[in-house]
Amino acid sequence: MPIIFLESKDNPKIKHLRGLIEQNTYRKKQGQTVLEGTHLCLAWLQEQKKINAIFTTELALQHPDLEEIQRLYHGSIFILSESLYKDLSTLGTTLACLAIIDLPSSSQALQYNLDTLILESIQDPGNVGTLLRSAAAAGVQQIITTKGTASLWSPRVLRAGMGAHFSLDIYENVELEQVLPQFKIPVYVTSSHRSTSLYAQDLTRACVWIMGNEGQGASDYALAHAQAVAIPQPGGQESLNVAIAGSVCLFEMVRQRI
Known part of the structure; x- marks a missing residue:
């Protein structure tokens, strides 16, 4: 060479x-x-x-x-x-x-019956890469990002993802309003202001997870069109880092399916 x-x-x-x-x-x-x-x-x-x-x-x-x-x-x-x-x-x-x-392009059309992680305006490359790693480890096949989310194929996100990208089908800059109504499986969104516990959900079948912006959280549209769940925090902190929250949700799903 x-x-x-x-x-x-x-x-x-x-x-x-x-x-x-x-x-x-x-x-x-x-x-x-x-x-x-x-x-x-x-x-x-x-x-x-x-x-x-x-x-x-x-x-x-x-x-x-x-x-x-x-x-x-x-x-x-x-x-x-x-x-x-x-x-x-x-x-x-x-x-x-x-x-x-x-830059890779997705090899197939978006599937509306598969486990899916949606990243809504998550801006920090480290958070995005960590969520991709957790999703791949949990067996999630599809990643959707909305406008405002850090570019998944930027060097910083690639580095944080540690190769997770290579086993995922990725769809970037998607309008939430266009895809969310087409899913025929449960859709969950995390919100620290809701009382419904993550651990009260049946996660044994395919589902969609929406993780919102680090500062503003999920959009009003996401909260109105998904089941909002909270992660119990007996220590009393206001909220969890989005990458941590997403990982907790994904591995509660894994735990229920084992």
């Missing part, structure tokens, strides 16, 4: 890489995004998916993880100086590995 040294930050390939890392609009225009870290790259390759280009450093190239990636990947590897790589990286301390991939 070709190994090419790039030295200038003004090289067109470096500018392209930086644009994909930093700008959501550029990612959409180019139809590409960036995987950062060897864990994500290996998980992507093990799904037999294509990587367009890999950027690393001369030192990192000797690491066993990069050797495994080279075994699975047959394209160009671009070698950057340590300082240039650090300038591009959003992680800073992990083994140097940035991979450009094409």
Whole structure:
């Protein structure tokens, strides 16, 4: 495979890489995004998916993880100086590995009878990635996001998801009003202001979960068209972090089905 040294930050390939890392609009225009870290790259390759280009450093190239990636990947590897790589990286301390991939598109139409997680205007990439990890671990097949939710294929959300994306069917920027009425299975939304307990629900059949914005919670539309449930908090805190709340709900569902 070709190994090419790039030295200038003004090289067109470096500018392209930086644009994909930093700008959501550029990612959409180019139809590409960036995987950062060897864990994500290996998980992507093990799904037999294509990587367009890999950027690393001369030192990192000797690491066993990069050797495994080279075994699975047959394209160009671009070698950057340590300082240039650090300038591009959003992680800073992990083994140097940035991979450009094409933005995936869902392979099938949205299914209205499957376990589904809806993220409504959740803005923090860490929360979004954590919810995707919990959903994948709980066996949820579909993720829907509304406008205002952090881009699921941004490098930060990908990093927080730790490969969960690769086993999920993802539908972004969906209007809640268009899809919610079509579900023929129970739909739940979390709200700390409702008295109906999560633990009083029968979650043994397929259902939909709506998780709302970190500050404002779920929309009025979601609250009006779903069963609102609360997670009991005997300690008296006002609310839970949305990623924690979503994970509690998903694994109560898992517990009831075991």
